[in-house]
Ligand code: SF4
């Protein structure tokens with residue numbers, strides 16, 4: 543590795559990632575990351591979700607996910623995203639074998655989607671054994687014990703999210719909740735968002751790989767403070783309207799969106815700075831209230 547871990551972390555977690563700069567612009571940073579991810583590949587377990595977080599991640603422009611985790615970072619090497627059902631070329635037994643081979647080495651487990659626990663977890667299965675589907679909860683139980691760290695990407699994986707909404711017939715839960723129930727103490731980080739911003743994932747993976755999971759300072763919901771510390775409300779371009787008491791009464795009106803249900807005053811994330819779709823826009827710039835998608839209560843109709 544041509545750059546020290548300390549230097550990389552100082553640059554990424556401490557500065558560039560927070561400021562929204564591209565931590566991979568520096569060739570030394572890219573090399574350091576490439577070397578680390580080669581040592582520690584990623585298994586991506588897709589559980590109860592819509593795959594929106596995968597789509598969001600694949601939409602990363604700067605750096606592109608291909609440059610970060612796929613072959614362009616390491617020309618001629620196989621992907622270091624060792625198992626990802628949406629992007630991997632293999633299918634069936636071959637794909638599952640990639641997971642089983644990878645889990646015999648040091649790896650990071652990324653989980654997208656809620657863990658369905660009702661009916662033995664049969665509402666979400668990944669792969670099969672002897673003609674029967676393997677519940678995602680069984681994979682989580684096995685893989686999270688072996689992994690160096692677990693990253694729950696998206697609100698479904700972090701807190702149950704949409705699959706755990708009102709009635710929750712599948713018994714969907716967040717990854718950390720299930721791990722706790724099983725007494726699994728592997729370090730775990732939540733990256734909620736519906737969908738999660740690609741930079742939140744890439745920045746966290748970089749920090750975990752190069753500094754260890756303990757280097758990522760998290761809040762009470764296990765979210766990295768470098769991305770989830772600031773209130774949307776404090777950085778909202780409509781804050782002047784809020785302070786002046788000018789509220790939109792219907793969509794399209796000028797004014798703060800609070801009376802249309804905006805959760806900006808309780809939601810913590812750097813969406814106003816990062817913006818989505820390659821920095822093009824974000825919820826409030828599109829005239830839509832913040833739905834508070836990064837909070838444990840989302841979608842705000844849970845029956846506990
Ligand atoms: S639109 Fe939402 S986040 Fe923005 S000022 Fe109003 S309440 Fe706060």
Ligand code: SF4
Nearest residue numbers: 813825832833834835
């Ligand atoms: S602005 Fe609110 S609803 Fe939109 S992505 Fe950020 S936290 Fe989620």
